[in-house]
Amino acid sequence: MVLYSKHIILEHEEFDGFLELEHGKIKALHKEFSGQYEDFSDFIILPGFIDIHIHGWATGSFWFEKNAGALKEMCRTLPYAGVTSYLATSGADTIEEIQRCIKAADEAYEADYPGAEMLGVHLEGPFINPRYRGMQREECCILPSLKVMEDLYNGFRNKELCRHMTIAVELEGAREVLKFCKEHRIQTAIGHSGATFAQIQEIKDAGVGGFTHTFSGMRGLHHREPGAAGAALYFDDMMCEFAKQTGMTVSHEVFDIAYRIKGSGRIIMTTDCSGLAQTQTEFDHYVRRMKFIKDRDMVRIVHYDGREEWMDPKDYQAVREIELSYIGSIRNMAKHSRVDWFDIMRMTSLNPARYIYVDDRKGSIAPGKDGDLTVVDSNLNLISVFCRGKEIRERDEICGK
Amino acid sequence: MVLYSKHIILEHEEFDGFLELEHGKIKALHKEFSGQYEDFSDFIILPGFIDIHIHGWATGSFWFEKNAGALKEMCRTLPYAGVTSYLATSGADTIEEIQRCIKAADEAYEADYPGAEMLGVHLEGPFINPRYRGMQREECCILPSLKVMEDLYNGFRNKELCRHMTIAVELEGAREVLKFCKEHRIQTAIGHSGATFAQIQEIKDAGVGGFTHTFSGMRGLHHREPGAAGAALYFDDMMCEFAKQTGMTVSHEVFDIAYRIKGSGRIIMTTDCSGLAQTQTEFDHYVRRMKFIKDRDMVRIVHYDGREEWMDPKDYQAVREIELSYIGSIRNMAKHSRVDWFDIMRMTSLNPARYIYVDDRKGSIAPGKDGDLTVVDSNLNLISVFCRGKEIRERDEICGK
Numbered sequence: 001m002v003l004y005s006k007h008i009i010l011e012h013e014e015f016d017g018f019l020e021l022e023h024g025k026i027k028a029l030h031k032e033f034s035g036q037y038e039d040f041s042d043f044i045i046l047p048g049f050i051d052i053h054i055h056g057w058a059t060g061s062f063w064f065e066k067n068a069g070a071l072k073e074m075c076r077t078l079p080y081a082g083v084t085s086y087l088a089t090s091g092a093d094t095i096e097e098i099q100r101c102i103k104a105a106d107e108a109y110e111a112d113y114p115g116a117e118m119l120g121v122h123l124e125g126p127f128i129n130p131r132y133r134g135m136q137r138e139e140c141c142i143l144p145s146l147k148v149m150e151d152l153y154n155g156f157r158n159k160e161l162c163r164h165m166t167i168a169v170e171l172e173g174a175r176e177v178l179k180f181c182k183e184h185r186i187q188t189a190i191g192h193s194g195a196t197f198a199q200i201q202e203i204k205d206a207g208v209g210g211f212t213h214t215f216s217g218m219r220g221l222h223h224r225e226p227g228a229a230g231a232a233l234y235f236d237d238m239m240c241e242f243a244k245q246t247g248m249t250v251s252h253e254v255f256d257i258a259y260r261i262k263g264s265g266r267i268i269m270t271t272d273c274s275g276l277a278q279t280q281t282e283f284d285h286y287v288r289r290m291k292f293i294k295d296r297d298m299v300r301i302v303h304y305d306g307r308e309e310w311m312d313p314k315d316y317q318a319v320r321e322i323e324l325s326y327i328g329s330i331r332n333m334a335k336h337s338r339v340d341w342f343d344i345m346r347m348t349s350l351n352p353a354r355y356i357y358v359d360d361r362k363g364s365i366a367p368g369k370d371g372d373l374t375v376v377d378s379n380l381n382l383i384s385v386f387c388r389g390k391e392i393r394e395r396d397e398i399c400g401k
Numbered sequence: 402m403v404l405y406s407k408h409i410i411l412e413h414e415e416f417d418g419f420l421e422l423e424h425g426k427i428k429a430l431h432k433e434f435s436g437q438y439e440d441f442s443d444f445i446i447l448p449g450f451i452d453i454h455i456h457g458w459a460t461g462s463f464w465f466e467k468n469a470g471a472l473k474e475m476c477r478t479l480p481y482a483g484v485t486s487y488l489a490t491s492g493a494d495t496i497e498e499i500q501r502c503i504k505a506a507d508e509a510y511e512a513d514y515p516g517a518e519m520l521g522v523h524l525e526g527p528f529i530n531p532r533y534r535g536m537q538r539e540e541c542c543i544l545p546s547l548k549v550m551e552d553l554y555n556g557f558r559n560k561e562l563c564r565h566m567t568i569a570v571e572l573e574g575a576r577e578v579l580k581f582c583k584e585h586r587i588q589t590a591i592g593h594s595g596a597t598f599a600q601i602q603e604i605k606d607a608g609v610g611g612f613t614h615t616f617s618g619m620r621g622l623h624h625r626e627p628g629a630a631g632a633a634l635y636f637d638d639m640m641c642e643f644a645k646q647t648g649m650t651v652s653h654e655v656f657d658i659a660y661r662i663k664g665s666g667r668i669i670m671t672t673d674c675s676g677l678a679q680t681q682t683e684f685d686h687y688v689r690r691m692k693f694i695k696d697r698d699m700v701r702i703v704h705y706d707g708r709e710e711w712m713d714p715k716d717y718q719a720v721r722e723i724e725l726s727y728i729g730s731i732r733n734m735a736k737h738s739r740v741d742w743f744d745i746m747r748m749t750s751l752n753p754a755r756y757i758y759v760d761d762r763k764g765s766i767a768p769g770k771d772g773d774l775t776v777v778d779s780n781l782n783l784i785s786v787f788c789r790g791k792e793i794r795e796r797d798e799i800c801g802k
Contacts, residue, residue: 197654215624223616223630223651226658234654250624253598253635257627261661 024389048084048372056275071108075115081325084372092125120163128192129168144173168193182207210239243272244329252336264343425790449485449773457676472509476516482726485773493526521564529593530569545574569594583608611640644673645730653737665744
């Protein structure tokens with residue numbers, strides 16, 4: 001298959017020409033081409049978005065359901081949000097529950113579901129600081145332990161799927177876990193952490209790559225104690241991951257301050273979506289001031305002000321509006337910060353691919369790389385998505401939130 | 402008099418040549434010169450430092466003593482800190498006391514003391530928020546009042562001396578005072594303020610120019626409420642004043658974060674020194690954990706840990722080490738942030754001169770401007786200072802702190 005656009009965003013160049021896909025890969029780029037092609041003339045072809053921090057989306061939740069079926073749903077529907085690959089993200093649950101997640105990831109990897117590619121697992125916890133737990137379970141926040149880490153790692157049939165870990169580096173035992181992660185090419189990020197600036201400065205060379213949902217769940221910036229937030233802004237060699245830019249969790253102005261310091265080379269956009277409709281119990285979302293309650297086959301959403309809604313959690317059209325989508329987050333961010341297509345490409349694809357070591361096949365448009373493409377119009381409306389060469393273009397669903 | 406250096410820092414150029422002074426002014430710059438000259442070959446000639454926020458220094462304190470004699474001492478000794486002009490800065494005292502300060506400034510202006518030039522007054526308060534008063538007197542923090550402002554302004558015999566005001570813009574009545582200041586070319590800055598980001602966004606077009614001792618005495622940066630600190634970083638058109646960079650009040654890393662966002666074009670270095678030895682009563686410096694107590698002709702310094710020192714407050718050599726000097730602050734800052742000579746020139750001279758509207762005669766090295774020069778070596782040690790053409794070179798004292 002061949003695509004044409006005036007705006008194919010390569011790593012260092014905006015290319016006007018033809019992109020040839022074959023066997024799920026990008027075969028070649030041509031200036032001229034005489035055969036049949038799909039015409040995206042004025043649209044922008046970006047490398048597919050990679051979400052390295054997503055627990056669930058719409059009809060599937062890895063975090064809540066802990067089974068391969070949830071990942072199958074995420075693979076199916078994430079392209080409608082512009083996402084072509086992702087890290088299934090677990091939370092601070094019991095070790096037994098996290099092992100269930102790991103098994104689900106292995107199973108999904110082997111099944112190789114169509115749609116967005118599940119690249120592996122992001123372990124958000126269990127080694128996090130209960131004081132900064134946010135919506136994680138307090139009783140499951142445990143001290144870093146090399147033994148537990150080895151057990152988790154060994155729980156993976158395919159070890160490569162263990163790709164990323166969020167950890168509170170100030171906790172006793174963190175250094176041993178960081179060392180293990182570095183040796184096994186598991187990227188690590190500071191999150192749900194009370195680490196001071198000095199603690200981060202002291203431990204960063206053990207191999208910490210960045211910060212999880214920068215500003216949230218960490219010690220904030222104070223002018224006498226810069227904290228983890230200050231360290232995130234200060235250290236040029238560390239990456240800042242941001243959760244979806246609703247403008248509520250991190251105000252648009254504070255994101256922009258971070259963007260102006262870090263630049264698009266040191267920011268990774270994620271969603272941190274949960275697939276809230278898939279909760280298996282009662283989930284209290286205190287920031288949004290609403291509870292999600294499983295009620296037989298339905299989900300009941302009870303707002304703090306008393307309003308109630310009922311939804312079928314498996315009805316994609318019904319639940320897709322609950323959380324801001326990846327493309328919606330990027331559109332929102334682009335409204336409030338000065339970004340060009342290269343900035344967007346870096347923050348959504350190139351940076352995350354390099355960060356989790358999949359840039360040999362993801363993260364940019366180049367011959368030999370996977371045929372993962374996200375096509376948008378100039379207003380960042382989604383036009384089409386290609387996952388490993390296969391176009392996914394469900395017109396009704398694809399417009400994202 | 403003619404000076405030679407390979408490194409004369411003009412506004413847009415590093416000039417290798419000869420600088421001619423005459424009648425207190427810079428007469429000309431020459432590439433070639435055949436007469437006698439003072440040789441500063443490898444030293445750097447900068448426009449003189451302008452400190453727009455200084456209450457007192459060493460043997461003189463405008464804030465504590467409230468008389469022209471204090472200003473005479475400041476004019477005499479500030480060149481030893483690299484400062485060639487300054488704004489005498491009052492505090493939140495009673496209106497009667499502030500009027501005494503104003504009279505002292507008028508008297509000093511008319512006397513035209515030798516040394517650093519007193520350019521006018523920075524009124525730090527009384528319109529500040531008592532919750533963010535820092536070391537100001539709570540009972541003297543009052544709501545902004547146009548009537549009080551007019552009375553203060555009219556207290557000046559020479560109205561031009563009323564140059565700058567620090568104000569808490571969230572307080573009722575602030576808009577009228579800001580309007581008055583704008584009409585009378587009195588620069589205003591937000592300080593000792595609990596203003597939210599939104600409040601600043603709403604009022605900034607009334608003519609607020611910047612922020613006083615950025616980060617200190619204001620609402621800090623939080624990712625959901627950027628506060629005054631966030632506004633200081635965010636708004637490109639507003640200036641950030643920083644008090645002396647000891648690294649304690651504002652950590653070097655947080656200063657550097659601000660520097661990387663604002664750039665040297667939007668930062669003004671000041672000292673906020675008080676001339677602590679000149680306290681007239683007992684002054685509790687809770688940040689430094691020491692008290693300064695007037696005891697007949699001496700000052701007693703009582704550390705919280707019980708240690709005591711006695712000093713003669715009028716002995717410059719004895720008291721000059723109490724507070725970090727302007728040049729010491731710049732040296733300290735330059736150790737922790739990547740600055741070149743142009744950056745230093747802007748933050749110490751060009752920016753403050755423009756900010757308080759004296760750039761017709763101060764702030765840069767150019768023919769026609771005042772002969773205010775600060776000569777340093779490559780490590781920012783003070784070599785010589787020229788105040789309106791007159792060299793001040795007391796070898797023993799000039800090395801600064």
